[in-house]
Amino acid sequence: MPKIQFELTSTPITSHAGLAFIGQALDDPVLANDINGLCSLPRNKNYISTLDTIKAMIGLLSVGKPQFDAIAEYRADPVFATALGIKKTPSPETLRQRLEQCPESLDKVFRAFNTRLLAAHPHLLTEDLHGQTWAVIHCDVSPMDNSNSHKEGVDWTYKQFEGYAPMLGYIGPYGLMINNELRNGSAHSNTPGTDAWFKQTMDMAERMTSHKRLVVTDSGNDSGVNVRLFMRQKDTDFVVKCNLRNQDPQEWLDLAVKQNGGADGEYVDIGARAWYGQKQVQIPGHSDTPDDPKTCRIVFRVTKRFARTDGQYMFPAMITVDAYWTSLDWTPEQIHEFYKQRGTSEQYHSELKTDMDVERLPSGKFRVNQHVLDMSMIAFNLLRLAGQGMLKTGLVPGRKARSKRLRLRTVIQNLMYMAGRLVQHARKTIIRIFEGHGWAEPVMALNRLPDG
Structure with a gap:
């Protein structure tokens, strides 16, 4: 074969065309107003807004690069900024410092956005079980290995390594993340404040769907406080091991x-x-x-x-x-069989920690890592929604077309890392992808799908 030569070109070519879908979802005026109102900074010619910083971080998380240093790869890439709708890409130092300056109350902004995001897709939040429609919420602790680090909150976990022990909640049959809470590694599943977290999660679910909620937890959350809380909650049932x-x-x-x-x-x-x-x-x-x-x-x-x-x-x-x-009034046999399906939520943990590489959190400060986990939740759900949207088109190639859901790794590899060419002409911004790519048709169909 002839020898292949490499040359540089000034034509903007990207290996992450799918970030445009992330940018479109983050183009939310309420999110922008909330962040700008909470994290305002003096403006100057080199000013990079906190909103742009957060969008850049969510972009990194969407391509499986949660470390601050990874942003250096995209600083000179006009497609990254254009796809995410940011004016200027921050440096690793700015990214870290700006997130450290964000107040703790930013978590309310992230949860409000996540609630609006999931509420726009009610058909993905419910499933029919024994003649009734439920929004099933699986809650569990999944330790994150941060060994050999001196980060705030890192401690010995029950998995026999040093790290964090976050509480994670997923809603619906496709594993959309409804809520999370970063915890010290030594924290018990039912650590003080867990009942308040459950209450927050159920209130968020109530704003997402009008159907009854069904909360499922393992034996780590077996306590009279939790059982009474679930029994008092309106339109909510539960199964607690x-x-x-x-x-x-x-x-x-x-x-x-x-x-x-x-x-x-x-x-x-x-x-x-x-x-x-x-x-x-x-x-x-x-x-x-x-x-x-x-x-x-x-x-x-x-x-x-x-x-x-x-x-x-x-x-x-x-x-x-x-x-x-x-x-529930189900038979013991029905409840036991239902609980056995809980193992699926372990796959959701794997997708977060392995597919998105969100395990070794990037900051030494606990509060910043909570913000990163919140942004990871948003990126997680945007990737999941994109995957379900492509499946909905009926054009996904190969055996994956028969899947109930696409793993986030599949979405990252085939959508986020899809190659494209940036074209700006007649006040239009276009990303062109190769028509012969096996995933080109579902991506184009996804682009034509109506919101929700």
């Missing part, structure tokens, strides 16, 4: 067998049987409000394994209990 602590599993087995009339139980495999049951239990802890509920329903599944799957008997038999606080 029970922390059985030191309770005797044999007692649960005896109760389950009794409620099933002494039957042999459901066949699990050659060496195990399972029984389902339910009971009304007094909610633990003390409440100062006389009208607070005193009891709540617990449903459970008890599994007795008396032999391994190869038929070898076990002495003694192993008894495991899965129990759930719930306000």
Whole structure:
């Protein structure tokens, strides 16, 4: 083959044409007014607004580059600024310093924008379960590894590394992030203030959709305070995995067998049987409000394994209990099967920390890293919405066209990093992409889709 030579050109060519979709979504006058009103700075000829700084950071997060130094790659790139709608791209130093100057109250601006963003796509927030439409909200802690750093708030986590332990919440069947909270690495899942975070999350969900909410948490959030909070919340149901602590599993087995009339139980495999049951239990802890509920329903599944799957008997038999606080009237079997699907939320954590590379947060200051996590939430949702929009076109190539959702890695690789050529002519700004690219058709169709 002939030797290929490289030459420089003054024609603006970009390897991240998809950032234009991010810029369009961030072109929100309410967001601009909120940020400019909260983070105003003296103007001069070298002034870079806080709004432009935040847009630049969200742009970096959208291409999987959360570190401040990464902005240096785009300072001389006119497409980056044009696509995101910013006047001047900040330097790494300016990016860091400007975010450090932002007040803590900026988190309210980010959450307000995120609420408006998700409320504009109500069809992605709900799913039909047992004859009713629900907005399911999965909440969980997912530690972030920040080992060998001296960042504020980094501590030993339950995953046996140094880092943070943020609380993350996702709404709907496609995994849109509704809320987050950065926490010290040593913080427990139910650390003080968790009930206030749940209340904030449910209030945000109420502004997003008129359908009933269904909050799902693991045993780390098993507390009387949370159960009472969920029971008081209007149009909200819940499933909270029970922390059985030191309770005797044999007692649960005896109760389950009794409620099933002494039957042999459901066949699990050659060496195990399972029984389902339910009971009304007094909610633990003390409440100062006389009208607070005193009891709540617990449903459970008890599994007795008396032999391994190869038929070898076990002495003694192993008894495991899965129990759930719930306000639903579903059967114990239905609730257990529903909770098993919770594992999908672990994939959402992976997409945030691996696909977007948001794990080693860039700042040494805790407050700044909370802002970065908030901007990551916005970038996460914009990428998710773009992926679902392309699937909606029916033009996504290959086996991914049959997917329920596109992984963020797929969106970043095929949309964010799509090559294009910037053309400015007759007061129009156009990004041209190669018509032979396999993802060109869904991208063009996505550009034609109406908002929402």
